[in-house]
Amino acid sequence: MKFIADGMLGKLVRWLRLFGQDVTYIGDFSVDPKEEDDVLLNRAEKESRILITRDTDLHRRALRESIESVLIEETQDVAKQLVKVSKSIGEPIRGDIEDSRCSVCNGKLKVAEKTSISEEVPDPVLKENERFWKCVDCGKIYWVGGHWENMAETIKRYENLKG
Numbered sequence: 001m002k003f004i005a006d007g008m009l010g011k012l013v014r015w016l017r018l019f020g021q022d023v024t025y026i027g028d029f030s031v032d033p034k035e036e037d038d039v040l041l042n043r044a045e046k047e048s049r050i051l052i053t054r055d056t057d058l059h060r061r062a063l064r065e066s067i068e069s070v071l072i073e074e075t076q077d078v079a080k081q082l083v084k085v086s087k088s089i090g091e092p093i094r095g096d097i098e099d100s101r102c103s104v105c106n107g108k109l110k111v112a113e114k115t116s117i118s119e120e121v122p123d124p125v126l127k128e129n130e131r132f133w134k135c136v137d138c139g140k141i142y143w144v145g146g147h148w149e150n151m152a153e154t155i156k157r158y159e160n161l162k163g
Contacts, residue, residue, distance in 0.1 A: 006052070
């Protein structure tokens with residue numbers, strides 16, 4: 001499944017990408033704010049993407065134009081937002097580090113050998129970690145770091161909330 005999200009959902013976009021979802025984010029390219037809605041709807045239609053938005057009017061407009069849309073209301077809790085998307089599309093959002101996408105640019109991640117990234121990663125990180133992934137598009141490098149526990153907690157909350 002492919003998604004496109006408005007500018008108010010950057011955190012959710014990063015999480016969906018980490019879950020391996022292909023998500024285009026309006027914040028990733030420069031668009032005149034007056035044209036954002038048209039750009040979102042155009043790309044959603046042309047690329048067969050599901051719109052994710054916090055904008056009620058945009059959501060209604062998408063539905064009128066027969067574009068599938070998920071309205072994220074009120075909550076800032078990313079676990080609850082993930083549940084909303086999951087329920088709206090009728091299937092669970094599953095995540096596996098091997099399927100993750102770059103949280104920055106949406107590129108695919110590939111396993112990277114330590115030797116190939118040794119110049120790009122601080123020595124302590126190289127010494128403390130065995131597994132690395134690199135974005136094939138922007139080159140960002142990922143590893144299991146201290147933030148992993150926070151991510152695991154969010155994933156656990158999502159799993160519990162979705163039932």
